[in-house]
Amino acid sequence: MKKSAFIALCLKYGIMRKGGKLPVGSIRTWGGVEYIKVAPGDWRERKVQGREPWDTSSEKAKELKMSDFGPLDEVRKMAKMPRTAQTKEETITILKKIAAAGNLTSKSGIVASLTGRSIGKIMSESALHQSFNTMAHWQAAANVDKLFSNAIEPWKFELDPRKYNENLKDRRYLYAPMEYKGRIIPVKFTVKEYKQTGLDKRLYSLEAINVDL
Numbered sequence: 696m697k698k699s700a701f702i703a704l705c706l707k708y709g710i711m712r713k714g715g716k717l718p719v720g721s722i723r724t725w726g727g728v729e730y731i732k733v734a735p736g737d738w739r740e741r742k743v744q745g746r747e748p749w750d751t752s753s754e755k756a757k758e759l760k761m762s763d764f765g766p767l768d769e770v771r772k773m774a775k776m777p778r779t780a781q782t783k784e785e786t787i788t789i790l791k792k793i794a795a796a797g798n799l800t801s802k803s804g805i806v807a808s809l810t811g812r813s814i815g816k817i818m819s820e821s822a823l824h825q826s827f828n829t830m831a832h833w834q835a836a837a838n839v840d841k842l843f844s845n846a847i848e849p850w851k852f853e854l855d856p857r858k859y860n861e862n863l864k865d866r867r868y869l870y871a872p873m874e875y876k877g878r879i880i881p882v883k884f885t886v887k888e889y890k891q892t893g894l895d896k897r898l899y900s901l902e903a904i905n906v907d908l
Contacts, residue, residue, distance in 0.1 A: 752852055752868040753825075756881040756904045764802075764847060764872050770908075773845045774874040780837035781830075783818060789837045790814045799839070799898065801846040801869055807886045807896045809839065816900050827905035831875050835882045835903050838873070842882050843898070846871040864890045866899075872908055879908045 721732045730738045761770045780786040793799075794809040801807070816822060817836050826832035835842060846869035854860050865888040870881045885899040 752850075752885075753883060753902060753904055755850055755868075756870060756883060757906050759849070759870060759881055759908055761872065761879065761908045763849065764845065764908075770872055771874075771879070773841075774872040774879045776834060776838040776873060777841060778834075778837045780833040783833070786833045786836045787814060787818055790817065790839065793840045796840070798895075799843040801843055801848070801884075802871075803846065803848045803869065805846075805848065805867060805869065805886060805896060807843070807898045809898050813898045813900075817898075822900050822902070825900070826903040828875075828903060831873075831880070831903035832901075834875060835873055835901055839898070839901065842871040842873060842901075843869070843884060846882075846884055862890050864888045867896070873903070875903070880904060880906060881908060 717732055719732050719734060730740055732738050761767055764770045764773070778789060780789060790809070791814065794811070794814065798806050798808050817839075823829055823832055826835070848867060848869045850868070852866065852868060854863065854866060867886040867888060869884040869886065871884070872879050873882045881904050883902045883904055885901070886896050887899045888896045
């Protein structure tokens with residue numbers, strides 16, 4: 696980067712510090728581009744690392760098409776939900792009834808249990824904030840059995856090393872179509888698969904994603 700251009704940027708964005716110099720390693724953003732100071736008077740564009748594969752399970756939903764789930768007429772039918780839920784309490788009541796009916800089996804053959812811990816996670820504030828709309832989240836949760844029965848696993852993802860992975864063999868991500876207010880959107884399921892013998896695959900959470908299939 697030329698010194699004249701650098702000074703112009705500094706003046707424009709008001710980042711020059713009177714009576715001192717920024718240390719090597721300093722990072723500043725000018726014009727939407729990050730620069731790092733590698734030596735006195737030498738600023739270079741900083742290469743920001745892209746998203747890791749384990750961060751992209753929600754983004755990958757944008758690649759899904761209705762045809763990924765089957766013939767279009769069948770997908771439109773499977774996307775219609777038999778239940779509605781207007782409150783958190785109503786949704787939890789429905790989830791408990793679904794859990795009492797037994798394990799869930801996906802279209803791709805994954806069998807997962809719906810436990811009390813699963814319900815707590817699905818209905819937590821953090822899970823609600825992951826979905827783009829609270830009512831869409833409640834609708835997906837209230838129909839988790841139908842949605843999971845239509846869910847596919849189009850991609851495999853590595854475990855996120857930043858998360859707590861002790862005794863965990865895998866996190867599986869499945870997707871199913873859901874009609875919501877005239878749209879057909881994907882719902883993402885997270886299933887935890889454990890290493891320990893006797894521990895089954897457990898439904899961990901779900902997310903209603905704001906994209907049209």
